[in-house]
Amino acid sequence: MPPDPHADELRSPPEPFSSRRPTWDDVGRVADLLAAAERTRTGVVATRAEDVRVRWLMLDGLEDVVLVEEPGPEPVLVGVGEYSTELDLLDEATVVHVEGQVHPAATGRGIATHLLDLAETRARSAAAEEGAETAIVRTTVIDGDDRARAWFSTRGFVPVRHLLTMRLSLDEPPRPPTWPEGITTRRFRPGRDEVRAWTAHSAAFADVPTHFPLTLEEWVEDRILRDPAFDPSLTQLACDPDGEVVGLAFCRAGVEGAPEEGWVRDLGVVPAWRGRGLGMALLLDALGTFRTRGLTGAALDVDDVTIGPAVRLYERAGLRIVRRIDVVERLTSTG
Incomplete structure (x- = not known):
């Protein structure tokens, strides 16, 4: 030892x-x-x-x-x-x-x-x-x-960040998604969609202050290679008429302490396609997929940076806040 x-x-x-x-x-x-x-x-x-x-x-x-x-x-x-x-x-x-x-x-x-x-x-x-x-x-x-x-x-210690956990029971099927005109969808294709998904993810989260930009290699390592729960069939890509990915939902089956729940890890829409219902469609699609898989609930975390608009979106889909966590910290000197 x-x-x-x-x-x-x-x-x-x-x-x-x-x-x-x-x-x-x-x-x-x-x-x-x-x-x-x-x-x-x-x-x-x-x-x-x-x-x-x-x-x-x-x-x-x-x-x-x-x-x-x-x-x-x-x-x-x-x-x-x-x-x-x-x-x-x-x-x-x-x-x-x-x-x-x-x-x-x-x-x-x-x-x-x-x-x-x-x-x-x-x-x-x-x-x-x-x-x-x-x-x-x-x-x-x-x-x-x-x-x-x-x-x-x-x-x-001072508060520096706040996190909300939201959940939804899937006893009843969620309403079906309504995709904006011109949008087509498909599941993630390993070995083919990494660049497109990374590009869309980077654009979708670029205006989030806590987002740290990753290179393609770093992003693939973090989101795919090092995530044992990564499942291409639970990763939905939304494409515009030119075939470019403009929205995505990275999800997984099972979360810490709750293997019966689905987890929405990332849900993002590039700026040019916001305000058209694409985010809601991606979320409802994820909820429906969870239920088809036999999962009994869905959950996600919301960062304080996006608490306002994100919470309103998720609440319209039926999710409710079940926990709040405050992150607090203190600077310590080595002297």
């Missing part, structure tokens, strides 16, 4: 607690802790053990997770922190993202501060390795958790 690059994290929890790395046998215990927090916050439990397992698989390894336990004949899990480090190309900064949770019965005992301190330490270390003077510590606050929002605010 390779050495733990963050071993010092296990030596400094507040008394009388102890810290350790998890094993895969801890997935259920962590899911129970998260469920207890959700139950206290909103009364609704959404997290399942499989959600925890999927998140951990997306980390570099279990050395990116810290468990905090209260000692006893059978140690009680009272806190969990999950960490990831990346280079944010938009901010041109090193970012350490932390997702932490303390059991409701153990709040106010220094555990949350400890988990945040670990993120700060990682951020300073990562920035130093890059030769940078500052780094960003970033986390998310889920709707209903006003206490956490206030806690992060007192520690200098």
Whole structure:
């Protein structure tokens, strides 16, 4: 087993607690802790053990997770922190993202501060390795958790982004799409449509402030090669009379924690074709395809940059907001 690059994290929890790395046998215990927090916050439990397992698989390894336990004949899990480090190309900064949770019965005992301190330490270390003077510590606050929002605010965190999750039950078939005159549609053809789809995607999202332009090779790597859920038959292209792609919907069957749902990853229309109903037609087509596949629901995320017009479009198709997440962050100095 390779050495733990963050071993010092296990030596400094507040008394009388102890810290350790998890094993895969801890997935259920962590899911129970998260469920207890959700139950206290909103009364609704959404997290399942499989959600925890999927998140951990997306980390570099279990050395990116810290468990905090209260000692006893059978140690009680009272806190969990999950960490990831990346280079944010938009901010041109090193970012350490932390997702932490303390059991409701153990709040106010220094555990949350400890988990945040670990993120700060990682951020300073990562920035130093890059030769940078500052780094960003970033986390998310889920709707209903006003206490956490206030806690992060007192520690200098400011909101920088908001995300909405919207869902729709597919118990009833959606209405059929009405395509604008002159539009033809087809499914994505691997090996033939990459350039056309990339060109349309770049044009459709060029005016979104958070969009980071990708080269063709980078886009293919991100949207197709590295996405295990990419399915050409769930990727719809809308073409104008000249055969140019002017709208597209990248979708997948199954999402984290909800394999029975369809997910709309990207829905875009190039500027010249906006305002003609093409976006709605692409969305309704995706919903109908999901139902034909036997999926029982559909979901998507909306960024705060497009919350106004996008939410109105999705609500007209029947989707409803089910969750809001605020992204908050703080600048950390290496000095």
